[in-house]
Amino acid sequence: MIVRDRPSALRLFFIMRGSILPRIWMHLAVSTLLAVVVTWTDGQFGHHKLHFTTTPFTLMGLPLAIFLGFRNNAAYDRYWEGRKQWGELILRSRSLARQCLSLVAPDRHDDAGSRLDEPHLRIISRAIAYAHALRHRLRGTDGAPDADIAPWIAQGEWERVRTQSNVPYALMLEMGADLGRCLRTGRLDACLAPSIDASLSAMTAVAASCERIRGTPIPFSYTLLLHRTAYLYCFLLPFGLVDTIGYLTPLVSAIVAYTFFGLDTLGDELEEPFRASDNGLPLEALCRTIEIDLRTALGDRDLPPPLLPENYRLS
Amino acid sequence: MIVRDRPSALRLFFIMRGSILPRIWMHLAVSTLLAVVVTWTDGQFGHHKLHFTTTPFTLMGLPLAIFLGFRNNAAYDRYWEGRKQWGELILRSRSLARQCLSLVAPDRHDDAGSRLDEPHLRIISRAIAYAHALRHRLRGTDGAPDADIAPWIAQGEWERVRTQSNVPYALMLEMGADLGRCLRTGRLDACLAPSIDASLSAMTAVAASCERIRGTPIPFSYTLLLHRTAYLYCFLLPFGLVDTIGYLTPLVSAIVAYTFFGLDTLGDELEEPFRASDNGLPLEALCRTIEIDLRTALGDRDLPPPLLPENYRLS
Amino acid sequence: MIVRDRPSALRLFFIMRGSILPRIWMHLAVSTLLAVVVTWTDGQFGHHKLHFTTTPFTLMGLPLAIFLGFRNNAAYDRYWEGRKQWGELILRSRSLARQCLSLVAPDRHDDAGSRLDEPHLRIISRAIAYAHALRHRLRGTDGAPDADIAPWIAQGEWERVRTQSNVPYALMLEMGADLGRCLRTGRLDACLAPSIDASLSAMTAVAASCERIRGTPIPFSYTLLLHRTAYLYCFLLPFGLVDTIGYLTPLVSAIVAYTFFGLDTLGDELEEPFRASDNGLPLEALCRTIEIDLRTALGDRDLPPPLLPENYRLS
Amino acid sequence: MIVRDRPSALRLFFIMRGSILPRIWMHLAVSTLLAVVVTWTDGQFGHHKLHFTTTPFTLMGLPLAIFLGFRNNAAYDRYWEGRKQWGELILRSRSLARQCLSLVAPDRHDDAGSRLDEPHLRIISRAIAYAHALRHRLRGTDGAPDADIAPWIAQGEWERVRTQSNVPYALMLEMGADLGRCLRTGRLDACLAPSIDASLSAMTAVAASCERIRGTPIPFSYTLLLHRTAYLYCFLLPFGLVDTIGYLTPLVSAIVAYTFFGLDTLGDELEEPFRASDNGLPLEALCRTIEIDLRTALGDRDLPPPLLPENYRLS
Amino acid sequence: MIVRDRPSALRLFFIMRGSILPRIWMHLAVSTLLAVVVTWTDGQFGHHKLHFTTTPFTLMGLPLAIFLGFRNNAAYDRYWEGRKQWGELILRSRSLARQCLSLVAPDRHDDAGSRLDEPHLRIISRAIAYAHALRHRLRGTDGAPDADIAPWIAQGEWERVRTQSNVPYALMLEMGADLGRCLRTGRLDACLAPSIDASLSAMTAVAASCERIRGTPIPFSYTLLLHRTAYLYCFLLPFGLVDTIGYLTPLVSAIVAYTFFGLDTLGDELEEPFRASDNGLPLEALCRTIEIDLRTALGDRDLPPPLLPENYRLS
Structure with a gap:
């Protein structure tokens, strides 16, 4: 952009x-x-x-005039809907973090090392990985997303997930499994689980909508x-x-x-708003926003700065 | 497409x-x-x-200009709404699978043979059948959908369902019945059931919306x-x-x-976006996507590849 | 149509x-x-x-050009929104039936005579009456809807309801009362009732939206x-x-x-999409669809066929 | 209109x-x-x-052409959205009445005098006042709405509410308080309260949306x-x-x-669709519709007739 | 404006x-x-x-004509969506206040000094701060928002929050924490918490949508x-x-x-509807509206008057 x-x-x-x-x-x-x-x-x-x-x-x-006007509107609608979906991903990630922190029973340890031991903190951390994984999927850079995704999930999980054809969905299933763990250990009341579940469904929806835009061009x-x-x-x-x-x-x-x-x-x-072109959406900057906000929620102190445009371009 | x-x-x-x-x-x-x-x-x-x-x-x-501009917009809106509905079906199927796995109590057996014995796994498997049945209904190929639908549901159920006038809805009623079974056997908390129920309602909505597009042409x-x-x-x-x-x-x-x-x-x-024409929606490829994702959720290993275009056409 | x-x-x-x-x-x-x-x-x-x-x-x-283009779009939007509302009615009726069957405790008797004795089956049956009543209201044929509505509800109820100024809403209140009965007799868990209640609210919304289209013309x-x-x-x-x-x-x-x-x-x-004109919506055929699907859910065998166009016209 | x-x-x-x-x-x-x-x-x-x-x-x-076409569409959209919001108010009021009657425990007394003693009946009655208060606010006739609002709420409440700057919101807070009373006296299950609460929120949304249309003209x-x-x-x-x-x-x-x-x-x-002009929305007739339907729900017999156009104009 | x-x-x-x-x-x-x-x-x-x-x-x-017509529509859509989002913020704040007052158990003290000691009243008060913080963020006046935000939250909280990169989200996390406190002290039934949680999520959505409009210009x-x-x-x-x-x-x-x-x-x-230009949205007036309504809900008597235009301009 x-x-x-x-x-x-x-x-x-x-x-x-x-x-x-x-x-x-x-x-x-x-x-x-x-x-x-x-x-x-x-x-x-x-x-x-x-x-x-x-x-x-x-x-x-x-x-x-009919052709150009229509095409122009349709293309911009795709662009704007793509941006809306990523805005949705940002807000759902933020809400998910808030819900995990406030609705799951509080025996939270503030020390960062154990973050991946608590299921509800794991969900927050994994949401960062989800955004990165979706970006790689949409941009077709499936090859080497290790550096972006691996730090946010447990080692074993990454091994399990990386070979799947649909990495974001595999991560989503893991989030569901962790939600189930919170439920069954009694740390999350059954009445409260649907709220978190709805956030997960909304994040699933973002992925499917982005795939729709990517996979179905104007005829x-x-x-x-x-x-x-x-x-x-x-x-x-x-x-x-x-x-x-x-x-x-x-x-x-x-x-x-x-x-x-x-x-x-x-x-x-x-x-094709997800391509890394001059007029494409700045997916990297948006992922960075999610990363900053969710790490804030987790209590991290040394946060990376927001991405800035280079030579007027935000990637 | x-x-x-x-x-x-x-x-x-x-x-x-x-x-x-x-x-x-x-x-x-x-x-x-x-x-x-x-x-x-x-x-x-x-x-x-x-x-x-x-x-x-x-x-x-x-x-x-008014006629052509209007018709063009209306036709494309129908096409794009059709695609949106199928995107909705994909995401609701994925969420349904996640919900069944995480919210229903876990005495899941990983061996594929017993998949149709557990009500909550049956629901996931049946969701694949639902997508295929909807495709056949929309394309008017009601005649011989056995090969696509039968493998995903129990033998007796298929016999019962195939004679119904509205096969997708008959499958939906079976999903509801299985949800009821989960509830009554105590494996699903009553507070959690509405989440799964909402996913089923959303899948019902997709079918009705697609029928609307198919059955109500531009005047x-x-x-x-x-x-x-x-x-x-x-x-x-x-x-x-x-x-x-x-x-x-x-x-x-x-x-x-x-x-x-x-x-x-x-x-x-x-x-008429559901017809198998050059500019129709690739319903077969979309069904394949659902099949792959839901079988992943069920733990299947030998998954079919995504459908690829033949002679530039995705069917 | x-x-x-x-x-x-x-x-x-x-x-x-x-x-x-x-x-x-x-x-x-x-x-x-x-x-x-x-x-x-x-x-x-x-x-x-x-x-x-x-x-x-x-x-x-x-x-x-501005007048004609605008009027044309506005009129078609009304037509298409009318159709969408009826599509919504179809899908909500289907979901309502599924919910009543799966969420309410199962001492269902399969014999058709007693259908109006069980509150949750009464709701399903009454949903058919609701669609017919709404059609008569929108088409202004309030006079003689007995044949369409009376068979689906109890005799006494019809006597009570027919004199009301807003028949669909009176039926809706009866559905609410039956939902309350299910709740109070303990056959429906309080956590599950909101799902059915939401379906009823959505059906209320359809009626109000259709009245809006009917009662508020283009200035x-x-x-x-x-x-x-x-x-x-x-x-x-x-x-x-x-x-x-x-x-x-x-x-x-x-x-x-x-x-x-x-x-x-x-x-x-x-x-005015609800008028019985050549380009009006086929409300009778849509009511028939609801009737077929809900009677299927109730287990009826001798279903009427879908309405077909006569002389190219579906009424 | x-x-x-x-x-x-x-x-x-x-x-x-x-x-x-x-x-x-x-x-x-x-x-x-x-x-x-x-x-x-x-x-x-x-x-x-x-x-x-x-x-x-x-x-x-x-x-x-760009100016006129745009202005025309924007103005009509405001008109139509205003009508939609009032349609929403109608349907939410109807649903609210149904929910209060079916979900709150039934020691309802049919005699009209005691209507304002029962919190859940008070909510229904107050919803009529809410519609009238919103109309007066939107039309700027804040001066003398006593005749329309006072009959539907208790004497003391009206004294308390009438001096507030935002009368509809003050009524809404009273509805919330009554909902709380139902909860705390155990007449409403906590699982069912969110349904009624959602109806109240939707009615709050209608007011804010109408204020938006009224307060923010086309630049x-x-x-x-x-x-x-x-x-x-x-x-x-x-x-x-x-x-x-x-x-x-x-x-x-x-x-x-x-x-x-x-x-x-x-x-x-x-x-400006809420002004009492020839092409304004018929807010009085819509309020009358709400009044009739909600009094029907409360069991009233002597209902006022719907408002009819005078000299072709519905006010 | x-x-x-x-x-x-x-x-x-x-x-x-x-x-x-x-x-x-x-x-x-x-x-x-x-x-x-x-x-x-x-x-x-x-x-x-x-x-x-x-x-x-x-x-x-x-x-x-295509350029100008498109640009004009796209710019106005951004303006109008911005206004809609702030309307959403107003209504969600109002609903949040009503929910906190009616759903949380009532040992409310009416004296204003203790307002920040009760978690559910703190949430209402903090919602005022949230609106101001969002305004400052959107207008880029992050520098000196003390006078607007500090009075509505506890001293220590403001110290903690002001150094965060995303002040509105930090406030939102505090609201989530207070919601958790209400839950854990048993003053809020777990079945009722999702309603308040949904209001918080909706307010999160407003912020993300406004940031989307602000951060993503027309290409x-x-x-x-x-x-x-x-x-x-x-x-x-x-x-x-x-x-x-x-x-x-x-x-x-x-x-x-x-x-x-x-x-x-x-x-x-x-x-760019959030800029303080002649045709920008009157964010200060909208914040004042929220302030008045929420203080009314808290029982304040000495309310500030609504902001009025100066020299025909509402800021």
Whole structure:
């Protein structure tokens, strides 16, 4: 995620960091070059001149507006829902910690070493691992999440869990088992268990919702239809403009192509909000937030600082 | 569901798999042919020349934009809600498994053969059957779901259930009965039962919501109004264009018709997200996900792999 | 609700059943006749000629697009929310049945005659009556609902309930009383009662939501503003077109009027989704679904078949 | 709220009751008069002629469409959410009554005089007062609500409550106190209290949501921006039209101004749905509904009739 | 938040307070000045004349409408969701107070001094501190919140809490601890604790949702794309208009620029609803509301008055 203040009017046109330009410059260059050629030849190829006029572009503008407007909204909705789900994960983790501390009977030992011996403290600690595991799953970095997950759970548990196909769910089952232990040892009243259980279910829901966003793209036929129409529009546009505005054709074509390709590419990034792209969600920073809050709840003193943007980017 | 990466700009125009073209080529061909004829005759039939100009198309564009934009949004909403409901089914199944394992008293036997003897393990196993049964119901493949459902429930139960008109609900009633058994044998505290009961209710809700989407299409009058307007627009368009852009008429007509027919046909597919079409939801893959996760919870070792797309299509 | 497959392109223009045409033909005829007259006289009345040009229609198109787009969305939202509420009623009824069977202590007698003697079975049976009563209330057929409601509740109860102004709520109070009886006789644990109580509250919510949709139309001032603008637009349009497209004026006017009047009339129907119109919700079929499912839960064998469309219409 | 059937096409143009016309006629008259003057002088002032053409209006139409469309949707959403909240109040009141009657132990006396002696019956009766108090608060008629509220609560309580700044919340605290009394006297099981408590919380939520709608208008800057643009558009329009359509300018200007001013004024009314305006919500009728239903639950016989529209208006 | 009545038509154009003009006047002046220069030189620079015509602006209007419409909706949604979250905080605080008073066993002492000795009264008092702490966190005024927070919690607690990185969450953990104390001293039945616990979780959710809105802006690439397009549009517009409307160019350019820059700047403010700007949410007034209501619940008599707007602004 790019984090920077809105620049002044003048600098607005020279900012590259955070702009979509670097990713579309080639398409933009091709379409502008074509516009230059069309302007040069006045739209004539051999003896034929293509009299497009601007009428077709007004007509094609109608479906294109529907496509672009819809795609844009759908992609942003996915982005925003992804963020909402992680916000839900943050708040459910915080509530889970509060519940474990206040509802389970208090023979809590403050010394950090024994944290993994008490089931209800284990649940809090494991919730940190859960967030990291979900991040790795969503970003496809299943390979080496040891450094992030292993410190928060017992050694044996990590061995057991890491080979599972769905690591977050395996951790969730362990949390359920610890909840059962609290119940059966009488440290948690049966009337209070549903509250903690509901928090666990909500965290399960976050994972499934994120997987939904990740696994179900906007229908491919739709994307294809949009791309084709947008490309045709941009590549035919110079023929339509050259008779009216002459040598200004490349400028106007470039502006229009910039907006269309830019909107399209931005949609591509927002559509997959969990990827580690410039416009992706800052999952690492969000995991850090959970880590800080839950370690605060556990009474830790030496907390890591919140993640800050590097070169305007929060990862 | 079509799963493939966005192709490069060049290949974009030659992709057929996942494109809506194969399903609209006939309409497209007819309307383009008409445009060719109109261009050839210069819009004259006998001694009459139809002076349409483009004015009517600007006027007709207004209601058409409303129709297409609305239909498109409504169809996608149905698709996305369908996916959300199945995401809900996945997460509720996972939570149900966790709850059965952690809240019901633990005299669980790990050996797989006895799984159907313990009521709380039976519930987990039956949840797999529930997902398959719902899929068959939504896809209308009620005929031969034995292979998918029978392995997960007891022999006698399947005999009893298969003749019911609403198989998923019959399975749900059996789950309720098993929950009652856990309660009455004292293995589940009455304070904890509502949590499991809520998961069952949520799974009931998924089924009813999916039936709602399947059984209540976008109002037929609406579809008819849209189709008629779109067809009239596309078939009259060449008459309006021929005076302005001459022999380019067929090209522009074809592009416009492609977007309109394409959007319309895509809407038809998204409107019924449970059908086994290219743009339908991958219900089989989703059922497989549930199967893997719930068998993990039950401690199974030899799990099937997740379903992968065949020829870019996930079914 | 009209249920029929999308017709082929050719038949598309000749379908009457399900089309909005029969309800707007008079307005359409009047406006087309006017267009013919205008074309005949070339827009001259006496010595005055009305030089409208198409400019005013572009300007009026802007607010009209806002009106029609908004009205259309609002009306469809009402329709779809109505359907959602009935889907909610279906699923809550199913869950209620499951809960009554699994959570209330089991001295259930399978013989159908005594069904109304057991409070928890009475609740299930009464839920069928509730759906029918709500349907009659929403459709304004309060007069003679005896045949639908009376069989599902005790004779005395029906006498007591039928004179109430709000029959569904009176039935709901009876369900609450039966829930209280289960509680006080010790057949239902106090910890389990909230689950059933929540189902009853959800069914209460469905009734109130449906009454909201029925009793609160889209603001009348809005409808008036839209109607006036649309009529003015359609009746003035021929004057604007006749100079440009001559004798094609009636054709184009008729097409535009068809879309505007059609969209408007369709909105009128969708706005009140509980009326027994072509585009109304099939409340009878939905009640039948509830009846089948709840009688299945009660163990009935001779179930009625689901309602099927007659002449493409599901009522 | 205006309640009347859609008039026939002819009467459509002569209806005043429910139309927005009476509230915008002055603006409409001014702008039409200006259009007449412009037409008379042919857009010339002294020796200058303002050659506006229609181009600027197409350009200004773009932001105006965004403003009007957005404002319109936002205002209607506020209206509809206000109605939803009151629907929620109705259903929660009904559920609260059912819960008090079925979950609290039954030594209920049917004689109406003692109704205020039993805490659980007092809660039901007080819920009627709550609805009235909320209505008075939202409509700003805090002055004299005695007649509506006092009959439903004990004399002493009303003296205590009426001086509070937030009367509905004071009543809510009294309901909570009565719930506590039921608990402590053992007439309500602790497991059942959360259900009633949740109903009270939901009724608290309704009040806070309605206060939100009432206290937080659509941002003033936005309204100002919209008003200014719409006025400029309407007052400049005649200059742009006069060259094209001559003496028809006043007619077209009046139509466009009617739609813009009408939409704007309607938005003003819908934006504040609790005001006692023509397009406000019928809070009195909704309070009457609650009163009837809750008195039915209490066993009252002589119920007041539902409120009916007077001169097409439900207040 | 600006609170003022809609001004009359005449005063509408001379209001500055609440208008967006003061913040965009420089951009507006620059673009109008440019328009004057272009009009003066008739679009000629040296010997070149830029024949833009209005065609490019129609084409650029399409993506611009999508950008502006989307941005506008997204920004307002953030604003409105922010307000909803604070409404949720208000209602949850009220419900929490009611629950603490009615569900916890009553050995309450009415004398205000001992308020911080009773855990359940401490929770109510601390809820006031929670609202203030959240406000300071969202507005970035972490520096000196002593005066707002300290009076509502015990001296020692404030010392402990103020050094935490997340003050609201630290307060929330203290509330959880007090809930645990009520449970363990037997003053709160275990069946009733989940209701209070749910209120605490909901208040946790409010904080996380507000942080989400504050910490995750609309993607920067999007904002950049919109700004660039809008600026280009406004600065090129005079070249397109000068041939058609001559010396009216500066007027029309200024109007269009006013709407675009105004909409853009308003979006900037609404996008960050918690900032203390003219269009920000009145967090101080909302905190005061919570303070008044909760102190009423605690039985305080000398309550502060609600905050009123100063110079039409509620802070």
